[in-house]
Amino acid sequence: MNFLSLITLIFAPIAAALLILIPKFPNHQVKVRRFAKAFASLHFIYAMLFLVFFDTGLYGMSYEKELTFFNISWLKSMGISAKFAVDGISLLLVILTSFIVLITFVLSKMHIRTKHKLYYSMVFLFESAILGILCAKDMFMFFVFWELSLIPLYFLISQWGNSEARSAAMKFTLASFTANVFLFFAMLILYYYNFAVSNVLTANIESLSMDESIYPMWFQMLVFINFLIGFIIRVPFVFFHSWYPDIQSKSCAPVNILVSGTLLCTGVYGLIRFNLQIFPEIFKLFAPVLMCWGVVNIIYAGALSIIQPEIKKIAAYAQISMTGFVMIGLACLNQVGFNGAVFMTLALSIVFTSLYAIISSVQFRTKTTYLTALGGLGQVMPKCMYFALIICFGAIGVPFLITFAPKLMILSGAILSNLEEELMVKIVAITGLLAIIFASGYIMYLFYKVFCSVLLEQWKRLKDLSPQEMSVMTALCLVIIYFGVYPMSVIQIYQSVSNYLLDILQV
Amino acid sequence: MIESINGIVNDILNAYLPESIIIIFILFSLTASLFFNTSLYKLSKWFTLFGITLALGSTFFLPIDPDNMEIFAFNGEIVSSIYTIFFKILILMSAFFLTLLSRNLIREKRDRAFEYFTVFLCAVLFAMCTVSVTNFAGLFFAFEGLGLCSFLLLNFSKKTDAKQLSFGYFVQGNAAAFLFLFGISYLYGLCGQISFSGVSDYLAQTDSIVLLTFAFILILCVFLFKLGIVPFSSWVADTFEGAGYPIAAFMSTIPVLAGFGILSRLLLVFMNYLPVLKILFICIAMLTILFSALSAIRQTTVKRLMAYSMSVQSGIMLLGLSVFSVFSLSGVLFYLLCYMFVNIGVWAAIILFYDSCKRDNIEDYNGLIFHRPYYVIAFTTVLIALAGLAPTSGFVAKLYLFSAVARAGFLFLPFLIISMLACVIMIFAYWKLIRSMFRRVDTEVSIDTKIVSSKFILYACALASILLCIFADKIIQLCQSAAYYL
Numbered sequence: 001m002n003f004l005s006l007i008t009l010i011f012a013p014i015a016a017a018l019l020i021l022i023p024k025f026p027n028h029q030v031k032v033r034r035f036a037k038a039f040a041s042l043h044f045i046y047a048m049l050f051l052v053f054f055d056t057g058l059y060g061m062s063y064e065k066e067l068t069f070f071n072i073s074w075l076k077s078m079g080i081s082a083k084f085a086v087d088g089i090s091l092l093l094v095i096l097t098s099f100i101v102l103i104t105f106v107l108s109k110m111h112i113r114t115k116h117k118l119y120y121s122m123v124f125l126f127e128s129a130i131l132g133i134l135c136a137k138d139m140f141m142f143f144v145f146w147e148l149s150l151i152p153l154y155f156l157i158s159q160w161g162n163s164e165a166r167s168a169a170m171k172f173t174l175a176s177f178t179a180n181v182f183l184f185f186a187m188l189i190l191y192y193y194n195f196a197v198s199n200v201l202t203a204n205i206e207s208l209s210m211d212e213s214i215y216p217m218w219f220q221m222l223v224f225i226n227f228l229i230g231f232i233i234r235v236p237f238v239f240f241h242s243w244y245p246d247i248q249s250k251s252c253a254p255v256n257i258l259v260s261g262t263l264l265c266t267g268v269y270g271l272i273r274f275n276l277q278i279f280p281e282i283f284k285l286f287a288p289v290l291m292c293w294g295v296v297n298i299i300y301a302g303a304l305s306i307i308q309p310e311i312k313k314i315a316a317y318a319q320i321s322m323t324g325f326v327m328i329g330l331a332c333l334n335q336v337g338f339n340g341a342v343f344m345t346l347a348l349s350i351v352f353t354s355l356y357a358i359i360s361s362v363q364f365r366t367k368t369t370y371l372t373a374l375g376g377l378g379q380v381m382p383k384c385m386y387f388a389l390i391i392c393f394g395a396i397g398v399p400f401l402i403t404f405a406p407k408l409m410i411l412s413g414a415i416l417s418n419l420e421e422e423l424m425v426k427i428v429a430i431t432g433l434l435a436i437i438f439a440s441g442y443i444m445y446l447f448y449k450v451f452c453s454v455l456l457e458q459w460k461r462l463k464d465l466s467p468q469e470m471s472v473m474t475a476l477c478l479v480i481i482y483f484g485v486y487p488m489s490v491i492q493i494y495q496s497v498s499n500y501l502l503d504i505l506q507v
Numbered sequence: 508m509i510e511s512i513n514g515i516v517n518d519i520l521n522a523y524l525p526e527s528i529i530i531i532f533i534l535f536s537l538t539a540s541l542f543f544n545t546s547l548y549k550l551s552k553w554f555t556l557f558g559i560t561l562a563l564g565s566t567f568f569l570p571i572d573p574d575n576m577e578i579f580a581f582n583g584e585i586v587s588s589i590y591t592i593f594f595k596i597l598i599l600m601s602a603f604f605l606t607l608l609s610r611n612l613i614r615e616k617r618d619r620a621f622e623y624f625t626v627f628l629c630a631v632l633f634a635m636c637t638v639s640v641t642n643f644a645g646l647f648f649a650f651e652g653l654g655l656c657s658f659l660l661l662n663f664s665k666k667t668d669a670k671q672l673s674f675g676y677f678v679q680g681n682a683a684a685f686l687f688l689f690g691i692s693y694l695y696g697l698c699g700q701i702s703f704s705g706v707s708d709y710l711a712q713t714d715s716i717v718l719l720t721f722a723f724i725l726i727l728c729v730f731l732f733k734l735g736i737v738p739f740s741s742w743v744a745d746t747f748e749g750a751g752y753p754i755a756a757f758m759s760t761i762p763v764l765a766g767f768g769i770l771s772r773l774l775l776v777f778m779n780y781l782p783v784l785k786i787l788f789i790c791i792a793m794l795t796i797l798f799s800a801l802s803a804i805r806q807t808t809v810k811r812l813m814a815y816s817m818s819v820q821s822g823i824m825l826l827g828l829s830v831f832s833v834f835s836l837s838g839v840l841f842y843l844l845c846y847m848f849v850n851i852g853v854w855a856a857i858i859l860f861y862d863s864c865k866r867d868n869i870e871d872y873n874g875l876i877f878h879r880p881y882y883v884i885a886f887t888t889v890l891i892a893l894a895g896l897a898p899t900s901g902f903v904a905k906l907y908l909f910s911a912v913a914r915a916g917f918l919f920l921p922f923l924i925i926s927m928l929a930c931v932i933m934i935f936a937y938w939k940l941i942r943s944m945f946r947r948v949d950t951e952v953s954i955d956t957k958i959v960s961s962k963f964i965l966y967a968c969a970l971a972s973i974l975l976c977i978f979a980d981k982i983i984q985l986c987q988s989a990a991y992y993l
Contacts, residue, residue: 021884069977076980077987078907118880140906147897159945170942177934181927188913189920 004050006065006084009094010131012043013101017124020117029116033109036120040102043127047098054091056493059500061085061137061206075140079201083137088494089272089342090134093265096346097134100261100353101127104254106472107357110364111252112160119160122152126258133266139187139203146183146270149263150176156258161251168250172243175233183230186223190278193219208278217281224282227274234267235323238297245308245316249369253360256312260319261353268326268345272501276330280505284333288421291331291414295428297324298435305442310369311359314446318395319352322403322439328432329410332425333505337413338498339491344406346490347483351402354391354476358384361469362450365462376455380462385451387465387473392447394480396440402480405487407436518580522587524569525562525595526635532558533628540621548613548620555606555624559631563599566592576992579641583702586641593840593989594638594768597847601760602631604851607960609753611862616663623663627757630656634761638768642702643691643726646769647684650729653765654680657758664751672749675742683732683739690725697722703776710780720781726773733766735818736825737795744802747814752861755810756854759817760847767824767843771836775993778831788829789922795822797925800932804939808867809857812936816893819933820846826926827908830915837990838908841983845892845900845975852889852968855961856882863955872943874950882954882962883944885969892972894937895930900975905930907983 016039019025020032055062066073067082074082086094104123112119129152132145150173157169190208195201197214233240244264248256276283298321305317326348329341361384362377363369378385394401414429465473483490519527532554539551569592572578578587606627613620633652640646658680661673695701697718698709710719732739747755778784796819803815824846827839859882861867876883892899912923956962975982 023881072978072980074977074980075903075983077984078910115876118876144897144902147902151891151896155945158942159947166942166946170938173938174931174935177931178928181924181931184909185913185920185924185927188910188923191910192914195914 004046004053004063006050006063006086006135007067009043009046009050010084010128010135011067012039012046013124013128013131017121017128020121020124025117027117029112032116032120033105036108036124037102037105039124040098040105044095044098044102047095050086050091051095051493054088054493056088057496059087059496061087064137078203079195080138080140080203082141083204084132084135084141085137086135088497090269092342092346092490092493093134093269094131096265096349097127097130097262100257100349103261103353103357103472103476104257106468107257107360108254109468111254111360115159118155122155123254123258126152126156127262130262130266134269137204137206139191139205139208142205142270142273143180143184143187146266147177147180149266150180153255153259153263156255157247157251160255161247165247165250168243168246172247175243179230179233182226186226186230189219190223205273205277220279220282224275224279224286227270227279228286231267231270231275235264235271235326236267236320237293237323237327238300238320241301241320244320245313248316248356249310249312253356253363256356256360257353260316260356261349264319264323265345265349268323268341271330272342277501277504284505287331287333287419288424290327291419291428292424294324294327294331295431295435297321297327298432298438302435302438302442306445309371311362311371311374311446311450312356312369314371314442315352315355315359318355318439318442318446319348321435321442322348322395324435325407325410325432328414328428329406332410332413332417333419333502334413334417335498335502336409336416338502339495340406340409340413342494342498343487343490344403344410347402347406350476350479350483351391351395354387354473354480355395357469357472357476358388358391361465366459371449373456374450374459375453376451377459377462378451379455380459381451381464383465383470384473387477388447388451390477390480392443394484395443397436399484400481401484404484407432518585521570521578522580522585522639524565525599526632528558528562528565529628529632529635533625533632536621536625536628540619540625543621545618548617551620551624552606552609552613555628556603558628559599559603559606563596563603566596566599583641584645585636585639587639588992590772590989590993591639591768593986594764595635597844598631598634598638598761598764601764601847601851602627604855604964605753605757605760607964608756608851608855608858610958610960611858612663612751612753619663623660626656626659626663630660630757630761634765637765638772640769641704643694643706644701647687647691650687650733650765650769651684653762654684654733657762660754660757661746661750663754664749666749666751669749669751672745676746679732679739679742683729686725687729690722690728693718693722693725703772707776710777716781720783723777723781723784724787730766730770730773731791733762734770734821734825735795735799735814736791736821737798737818738791740795740799740818743818744806744811744814747810747817748808750810752810752854752858755813756851756858759813759854760850763817763821764843764847766821767828767839771828771839772993774828774831785829785831788825789919792822792826792829793922793926793929795819795825796929796933800929800936803933803936806936807869809869809872809940810867812869812940813853813857815936816933817850819930820850820893823905823908823926823930826922827911830912830919832911832915833987833990834914835908835911836993837983837986838904838911840986840989841979842904842908844982844986845904845972848968848971848975849889849892849899849901852965852972853886853893855964855968856886856889859954859958859961859965860952862958862961864952866952869940869943871950871952872940873946874948875944875952875954878950878952879954882965885965886944887941888969889965889972890937890941894934896934898973898976900972900979903976903979 064085129145129149136142154169154173158166236244301317301321308314326341326344329337397403397407411432576588633649636649735743799815799818806812824839827835892901895901895905
């Protein structure tokens with residue numbers, strides 16, 4: 001497995017982006033797209049090789065590699081180095097990212113009409129940034145990629161979105177930069193407090209997490225809250241969420257897929273990697289709060305979802321609502337709940353990617369996303385309707401589809417949880433059960449409104465899915481069904497990591 | 508007689524070589540302005556470039572004593588160490604770029620090209636002297652000489668309101684200079700000393716520091732003025748608006764380099780004995796960043812935006828200086844290095860744009876991505892670096908500077924986070940420019956491809972802003988050694 005290099009995996013998309021941008025590269029849309037698709041396929045295969053050779057018994061990081069430039073490591077005098085490694089959780093998300101980028105490229109043909117070179121290079125740059133976030137072993141390297149991901153995303157949203165996309169992109173970027181300030185601040189003081197205590201100048205995440213007892217409580221609290229603010233905006237959770245439906249409704253369909261599939265899971269990853277791993281004591285302290293927040297998330301965003309006039313916004317609020325389950329799973333502080341939470345992150349990415357893929361097909365044909373203008377499309381697009389049915393059932397959590405297992409695990413984790421506030425935990429578990437009904441409400445409402453009600457006159461001549469869309473939908477539905485039928489195939493990959501993290505939590 | 512000449516030659520070779528070369532070229536330029544024909548105006552640029560290159564090369568021949576890091580010359584009036592050589596190299600490099608950027612300015616005023624470069628070289632000379640003086644009298648001469656040269660350059664512009672707009676600089680500069688002199692006279696009255704080391708020795712013995720603090724705050728005013736820090740920053744936007752573009756680029760680079768070069772040497776004298784200055788400095792720095800960033804987002808012309816940008820960047824560096832440690836000082840040095848490249852890169856892009864179409868509103872940049880994608884990408888890179896975002900030199904510089912502040916103690920943390928939030932406001936101001944370039948509208952503006960020098964500087968600076976991020980470690984070590992031997 002020595003021939004697999006994470007450096008290649010992370011920086012190959014940047015190289016591809018630069019290659020596309022050079023003037024000599026043909027400015028012909030078919031050529032650019034074919035190159036991008038071929039490159040993304042190879043990248044996905046390469047990422048899969050990491051999974052094939054992955055040792056699931058290992059609880060730490062594997063495939064460790066350091067990036068050096070002519071044997072000079074990055075900022076060595078400050079104890080900061082460009083080291084990369086993956087564990088079970090991040091490996092899954094890496095493969096997911098590579099997969100979603102491939103899907104995005106396949107679906108881009110219909111939606112991207114201008115500035116092809118810029119578009120494909122920006123997607124590659126974004127992919128690199130996300131992979132860097134997931135693999136970085138060093139706090140500041142994490143932050144570099146965390147900020148790098150925003151710049152291509154700004155252009156992706158504003159350049160190819162609708163007429164209002166520009167202001168939405170600006171809002172998102174500014175909100176994210178503000179959140180990044182808190183993140184950066186927390187990293188800086190953690191870095192130097194660690195230096196003051198242990199006299200080792202390091203920004204390595206693993207070595208920061210070992211000695212939780214020596215930090216004073218108020219200091220841990222301060223840093224924890226700063227990290228929480230930084231990550232929660234990206235997850236996003238209720239009260240910090242307004243950018244997400246905004247950019248989803250205004251950007252073009254491939255960008256929707258990219259954002260819902262890859263961007264949001266990095267927020268959860270950050271919560272696990274920093275808040276949980278570095279501050280287990282404070283995490284335990286905050287667990288009831290986080291659990292309540294998760295419940296509020298489910299109900300509040302769910303209620304908002306039903307009243308939206310636009311399908312993209314419904315899907316966006318639905319995703320926010322379901323992310324509440326992830327928080328409940330993390331906060332119940334036991335094996336089942338934690339495993340469920342990680343699985344749920346993955347599942348939500350896949351399900352909502354698929355949902356946005358369906359929406360992209362609908363939007364491409366009807367040029368609208370408003371519920372009032374849609375209806376009865378199932379009569380003219382039966383294939384699309386069947387795929388949509390599988391995906392919507394997958395989102396609700398019907399047994400043998402992808403989100404069933406994680407939801408079950410999270411709820412059983414909540415019931416089994418031995419947090420001190422027993423009454424609250426029970427209430428949470430019951431509310432979570434109710435939320436499943438809630439979820440079926442908004443998702444099936446969307447399905448009914450788009451595919452089942454009266455067919456309008458102007459949509460009678462719509463064509464059904466093209467072979468390309470069919471291949472994408474088939475792949476996504478196969479993933480949804482496979483993980484629903486055989487959830488252990490995912491869980492066993494990160495089982496040892498979750499054991500290790502729960503050891504840190506001492507529960 | 509021969510001995511004294513020998514001594515002078517020795518002093519020049521030891522500590523004054525680049526300055527001497529610049530002086531020779533000033534004299535040459537002055538003579539040429541009297542006798543040369545106007546049609547030979549292009550020669551002035553090439554002679555200046557040659558002189559600066561020669562001076563830049565000569566800095567590598569300055570001796571560096573490994574044991575006793577400071578070499579004194581001219582009866583201890585001038586000092587030479589790694590630190591001053593570092594600053595001289597920075598100043599000469601930026602002068603080199605600025606000379607190249609002056610292409611269109613001297614095309615328009617051919618008859619005064621030699622005069623322009625005479626004054627320009629004088630300013631460079633004074634800037635280099637400023638960082639290496641050892642007493643307050645020399646500091647006054649050098650720094651005010653730099654101010655006077657700046658004022659002469661500001662009046663070089665063709666615009667009708669240029670003199671009116673730059674008059675604010677003159678008046679406020681003189682007021683600050685009076686305060687400076689007043690502070691020096693106080694200091695001399697209290698200590699009986701005028702050299703930095705003498706004042707430092709006196710401070711180590713005495714307990715009565717109230718009047719000394721007062722005197723030092725008076726002395727500080729002139730630095731705050733030159734760097735555009737908050738109580739004295741009102742001149743910045745107007746003066747930049749009136750100045751010609753290369754001169755505005757000059758104003759935001761060389762006085763800043765010289766100012767920080769000498770300010771950190773002065774603080775070495777005072778900071779350990781006057782701890783109240785730390786709080787004062789960090790308050791001023793925070794207010795500067797906040798105030799200038801809030802002003803910057805309301806501007807509609809690029810020049811005024813860049814004027815406030817200079818204030819913000821000075822504020823960030825002052826934030827680093829306010830916690831006075833080796834780390835923060837080397838952070839400031841690294842920040843200055845990055846700022847020099849990035850700032851000149853941004854100005855090169857602006858000058859290129861102005862020379863092509865004579866417009867300077869932010870809205871005039873609309874839709875440029877369709878005509879000149881590579882220009883826009885390079886410009887975006889340097890703007891992102893100036894804003895301090897991730898994969899560029901600006902980020903590493905900010906990381907290093909802010910980490911030094913965070914290291915200094917919990918007292919400084921509230922100031923740090925407010926400053927960092929204010930930097931986000933400034934990011935928005937820069938982002939407005941980027942946003943307008945990527946706007947989907949048709950524009951008849953196009954970039955003149957014949958101006959090779961500005962284009963070269965823009966692409967070189969964009970590349971440098973990436974490379975400085977990747978190879979930051981070596982340069983940080985260099986800055987650390989420079990700061991350590993101060």
